[in-house]
Amino acid sequence: MIQNSTHKAEDKGTEALKQIDRQHRFKVVERFTHFISRLTNPIFLGVFFFVIFTPFAICYRIFSSQSFRKKERNAATSWVANSTKGSIQLENQF
Amino acid sequence: MNIIGISAFYHDSAVALIRNGEICFAAQEERYSRIKHDASFPSLALKDCMRRFQLRAQDLEAIVFYEKPFIKLERLLETYLNHAPRGFASFRKAFPLWSSEKVFQRQRIHKYLQKIDPSFATSKVKLLFCEHHLSHGASCFYPSPFREALVLTMDGVGEWATTSVQRGFDNQLFKEKEIHFPHSLGLFYSAFTYYLGFKVNSGEYKLMGLAPYGKPIYKKKILDHFFKIFDDGSFHLNQKYFDFAKGLKMIRPHFCELFGLPVRQDGEPITSQHMDIAASVQAALETVVLHMTEKLHKQYGGDQLCLAGGVALNCVLNSKIQSQGLYKKIWVQPAAGDAGGALGAALYYWHQSLNNPRTLNSEDSMIGAYLGPSYSPQEIQKELDEMGAVYTRPSEEELVKSVAKNLSQGSCVGWFQGAMEYGPRALGNRSILADARDPSMQKNLNLKIKYREGFRPFAPAVLQEKAKDWFSTDSSPYMLFIADVFTEGDQTAAPHSDTQGFERLKEVRSPLPAVTHVDHSARLQTVSKQTNPLFHKLLSEFEHQTGVPVLVNTSFNVRGEPIVCRPSDAYRCFMGTELDLLALGPFLLKKSEQKKSMDPNFKKSFERD
Numbered sequence A: 001m002i003q004n005s006t007h008k009a010e011d012k013g014t015e016a017l018k019q020i021d022r023q024h025r026f027k028v029v030e031r032f033t034h035f036i037s038r039l040t041n042p043i044f045l046g047v048f049f050f051v052i053f054t055p056f057a058i059c060y061r062i063f064s065s066q067s068f069r070k071k072e073r074n075a076a077t078s079w080v081a082n083s084t085k086g087s088i089q090l091e092n093q094f
Numbered sequence B: 001m002n003i004i005g006i007s008a009f010y011h012d013s014a015v016a017l018i019r020n021g022e023i024c025f026a027a028q029e030e031r032y033s034r035i036k037h038d039a040s041f042p043s044l045a046l047k048d049c050m051r052r053f054q055l056r057a058q059d060l061e062a063i064v065f066y067e068k069p070f071i072k073l074e075r076l077l078e079t080y081l082n083h084a085p086r087g088f089a090s091f092r093k094a095f096p097l098w099s100s101e102k103v104f105q106r107q108r109i110h111k112y113l114q115k116i117d118p119s120f121a122t123s124k125v126k127l128l129f130c131e132h133h134l135s136h137g138a139s140c141f142y143p144s145p146f147r148e149a150l151v152l153t154m155d156g157v158g159e160w161a162t163t164s165v166q167r168g169f170d171n172q173l174f175k176e177k178e179i180h181f182p183h184s185l186g187l188f189y190s191a192f193t194y195y196l197g198f199k200v201n202s203g204e205y206k207l208m209g210l211a212p213y214g215k216p217i218y219k220k221k222i223l224d225h226f227f228k229i230f231d232d233g234s235f236h237l238n239q240k241y242f243d244f245a246k247g248l249k250m251i252r253p254h255f256c257e258l259f260g261l262p263v264r265q266d267g268e269p270i271t272s273q274h275m276d277i278a279a280s281v282q283a284a285l286e287t288v289v290l291h292m293t294e295k296l297h298k299q300y301g302g303d304q305l306c307l308a309g310g311v312a313l314n315c316v317l318n319s320k321i322q323s324q325g326l327y328k329k330i331w332v333q334p335a336a337g338d339a340g341g342a343l344g345a346a347l348y349y350w351h352q353s354l355n356n357p358r359t360l361n362s363e364d365s366m367i368g369a370y371l372g373p374s375y376s377p378q379e380i381q382k383e384l385d386e387m388g389a390v391y392t393r394p395s396e397e398e399l400v401k402s403v404a405k406n407l408s409q410g411s412c413v414g415w416f417q418g419a420m421e422y423g424p425r426a427l428g429n430r431s432i433l434a435d436a437r438d439p440s441m442q443k444n445l446n447l448k449i450k451y452r453e454g455f456r457p458f459a460p461a462v463l464q465e466k467a468k469d470w471f472s473t474d475s476s477p478y479m480l481f482i483a484d485v486f487t488e489g490d491q492t493a494a495p496h497s498d499t500q501g502f503e504r505l506k507e508v509r510s511p512l513p514a515v516t517h518v519d520h521s522a523r524l525q526t527v528s529k530q531t532n533p534l535f536h537k538l539l540s541e542f543e544h545q546t547g548v549p550v551l552v553n554t555s556f557n558v559r560g561e562p563i564v565c566r567p568s569d570a571y572r573c574f575m576g577t578e579l580d581l582l583a584l585g586p587f588l589l590k591k592s593e594q595k596k597s598m599d600p601n602f603k604k605s606f607e608r609d
Helices: A002-063 A068-072 B029-033 B043-052 B069-083 B088-103 B105-116 B132-141 B185-195 B204-213 B219-226 B253-259 B272-300 B315-324 B339-353 B377-386 B396-408 B441-449 B464-470 B501-506 B533-546 B567-576
Strands: A079-081 B002-007 B014-019 B022-028 B060-065 B126-129 B148-154 B161-169 B172-180 B227-229 B235-237 B304-308 B329-332 B413-416 B430-435 B460-463 B525-527 B550-555 B581-584 B587-590
Touching: A002 B069, A002 B088, B002 B043, B002 B339, B014 B043, B014 B339, B022 B029, B022 B043, B022 B339, B029 B043, B043 B105, B060 B105, B060 B339, B069 B088, B088 B105, B105 B126, B126 B339, B132 B148, B132 B161, B132 B172, B132 B304, B132 B339, B148 B272, B161 B185, B161 B272, B172 B339, B185 B204, B185 B235, B185 B253, B185 B272, B204 B272, B204 B315, B204 B501, B219 B227, B219 B272, B227 B272, B272 B315, B304 B315, B315 B329, B377 B567, B377 B587, B396 B413, B396 B430, B396 B533, B396 B581, B396 B587, B413 B567, B430 B441, B441 B550, B460 B464, B460 B533, B464 B525, B525 B533, B533 B550, B567 B581
Parallel strands: B002 B060, B060 B126, B148 B304, B304 B329, B413 B581, B460 B525
Antiparallel strands: A079 B172, B002 B014, B014 B022, B148 B161, B161 B172, B227 B235, B413 B430, B430 B550, B460 B550, B581 B587
16 A cells, blocks of 8 residues: 555656656757747748838839828829718728 | 616726616726726726616516627728738738627627626627717717717728718718728827837827927928828828728828927937827828818708717817817717727717717716716725725815815825726816826826826816816816916916926916926816815815816826726725825725835836837
8 A cells, every 4th residue: 555655646746757758858848949930930021021022112103193102192192082971880900 | 777888898988877768877998907998898997887777687678788799890891902911910910800790790799788787698688780970970979968069070990981971960870971981080199109119009199299389390291291181171191101991000101201200219308390290290280170160060060079989089179170160069978998988889870870868967977977886985996995995084174174175285196086087087076186286297197197298288177167267268177178377366377488398397487387387288177066065165176275266187097007996996006106195985095004115016006018
């Protein structure tokens, strides 16, 4: 009986140590992935911003009449009249 | 029918409750979280609101968010489209947030709501989205005493709009026109706040307070270089000088070159040039807005104007609009900043969407802005006991007499009574009070109690019926207008002197030196018996003892701390500052009788603003 309970206590102790070890490993992995994401995020976002977004933005500025510069060029006012008369729809997020 | 309004995720998040059209509760999250200008979802405020009014999810008709996230996202994207390849630094920071904050806003809000009350998961409460400037417009038109009014809202930016003109008639409010980002008066003022070394979205008051020390010698330069003002009252802001649209900073190098001065860093001395710049910015803002109000009056007519948005917290500007004389009556929402959007969003749904009628109140429907949480004597006593405070419980008469006597003898008193104020101003329920006659009081309060810059002015609270004897106005219940302080007897504004800069602080400019700013003005609060009977009683007793119906009224907090909310917040602030006396509900606490010693680390526990 005494031996049995000693074994159980040892098992519990080992399990607790394993748990601590697992937590420690998890923290290491977490820190590593965080480091990787900090490294890769700017790279991925940089590629997206400069390779995809910027050419699109340049085309937008050339062809769209809604670009800031075109809207402001020769403008005689900066008031934008409300085109939708009546109440706004609150159900929509737009 | 219960409607909740919410503003969150930018700055000053807040909650408001409308019950059958009546404003029942409104409070900012910062008061609960103790984080100044807290932008997070107002979970604590909402939880408290629902507890106080015994509300469950199924009791709510709708929750109305104060802006439309998709339109805001569209503005952010379009701004980058207009500037790419420039703007990567801010894009890199903003892009990951968009996915969680803007695209999934509805789901995000639902998650927060379910954390507060799990029954939100199964309830049929509607989640609605108002527009940012309509929320501001509704917050100032619906509670106003006007059946019909022109509504002007100005702030940094909402979705696209930075300035909006609306017309309100009875229970209907319609948008007429607006000015879009990046042309923003709020961001223009914030850019200078940053340039002068103060915190954006927080230090704008400091710029306004600094302005009277300088001369507006740069006004023409600012108007010529920064603005293109159109004949119809609108304007363009020259983006050559600003970086807020795409960068991480507010201004570009051209901005500093224009004044030949680098950005002032926190802690650096404030020079006369900084003062002149502050005076010039304020004067330029006034010129642009007064031109706008003149043209709006010409176009729309009317003699009643409602103001909201962060720019409407500029009480000097509000008074200039009043002095312009085009609008006979002006009403400004006391929570004019983003916190007020929560109230406006809920009111818009109730009146405009559900077409419920308004009940006009001859003053207004804000109940003096005392819309936050209040605490019963039992609750206060429990918190005081838990904190080991030593207190007495005199009768109301004795309490008022004792506080007035201590004030007249030069004590600084913490005054915590009734419901907390909604909006940035303490209006006599969460206030620090002092004797306005004491010439050294401004310096003492700034340096020993509030721990803030010595140049900042303090506001007076005056009995409404006596205001005309001391100031050039008789009505300013929310500290949103300024007035000249009269010299004793002849009621003419006090003479101006030739002293320069902060030296002017040493002058005694009026019989109320602690509240008379260097330009002889004061941002006063007129206290009426109807809205705050106890504070009115205290002012009356102070007048009875001293002959002066005026007290210094500043917010109950230290620099960087949100205004106190709970009794325990008030006690901590009392023990962390050199306040002499604390009137907490019916209880009176004297510093000299406390068993605990003062907490020297209290002022350091808040980030400086």
